[in-house]
Amino acid sequence: MTKFLVTGSTGQVGRPATEALRATGAEVVGLTRRGGPGAVAADLVSGQGLTGALAGVDTVVHLAAGNNKRDLPMMRNLTTAAAEAGIKHLVMVSIVGCDRVPLGFYRQRVELEEIALASGVPLTIQRATQFHSLVEQVFTAQRFLPVVFGPDWPYQPIAMQEVGARMAELATGAPQGRADDIGGPVRQTVRELHAIWKRVTGSKRRGVIFKPPGKMSAAFAAGYHLAPGSSYGQQMFEQYLQAR
Template identity: 45%
Template sequence: MAPEVVDVRILVTGGTGQLGSAVVARLRAADEEVRVLSRRAGPEVVRGDLRTGRGIDSAVAGVDAVVHCATDYFGRETQLARTLIEAARWAGTPHLVYVSIVGVDRVPLGYYRAKHETEQLFATSGLPYTIQRATQFHGLVRAILTGASRLPVLPVPRISFQPVDVRDVARRLTGQALADPAGRAPDFGGPEILTVAELARALGEATGRHRRTVPVKVPGATFRAYAGGGHLAPGHREGEITFREYLAERADHG
């Protein structure tokens, strides 16, 4: 008997990461055929490295769409995208969905600049593409606050965040991967915009560890951009899971 042919349709790069694993879970729950790219061997992954190009041609072969959640924090974001775009050109031109960050063109951080440049690579690739910018994930905001909470007093700059749950972002991305290319899609943000002081209070309530806070003024263009709300999407509060709900779940599950 001939072996069953599995028609893999969607590749998720970074499918082992925070956001990518939520995308994979959602696609699998919807019975979509998913391939996960990782540099490391593991169950149900295709091995490949977007920095060197190793394994990428076979990872991309035969897919209808790629949700590109892989990222490089050390200056190689554009290199990863170039490898993917080049492989996709030879592999039947799948729809490429790129995840970016709200404000990459407004906040002067090196990582943001690289993401903005990468958006332009997709937009000028000649391939079908969707670019989805999202606000900061709950996990990142929690990690920053937890790190700062180790100090004797918690420094609180006059900045707000609009944290979003990766499951909500995954819902948007999976819908896009299964739909026609949208080009630059409207931003996607969390349900609430909260000051750092409010976020710190929520974390304190969830953990029972209340820290004394001290307001701080942070100099520099990056903080000015954050203070001006360059990373926020007030008109796009489409995420549903709040920061408090996210923290409560973590307390439930240890």
């Protein structure tokens, strides 16, 4: 029986991916810094505990992230140890358009993909569009301001639950390199998303939608971070907010 290790098993994507894999009856172990029931403790930045965590594992689903530059040593440590341990399949998540939108954080995502590809471990990379929680944060992060500022870019937000399910689906199949991009069910403007957020949360704060200058903004405005052909995501942003 295939043994799976899910890094970041308590995260937004890691948790549903772990649940979906467990639902197949497979042997699944999580990995976080603290460990806990069903999860081993290992720190991917220092590499501490990693070799032990990989013992007897066939497939690694890598969903741990700090969402900062520490993700790079995390990926180096993981892929080096995975190559040494003879891991048969590494599945990782990345961001749609990370190679087309000139943003530092996105360049890091490309670097993460390159590190994984260079490791020689059989790989599947799944790029996804922005999560519903990220769009929500655009609005909630400004809670001390009387208005809500939003960039005039389209989004195609997707449920973290669905991304997790997709990661589990990929992990149970063969390595495929770059999988087709996935995105949420519809493309919506920030104006539309803000109106939904206001309606569902009851917020009275007016939206101020503006066009930031520069190449990065132009790339987002052109929709390079969207997956127009994808029909994967089903849950709408409104349903996500209502379910909370």
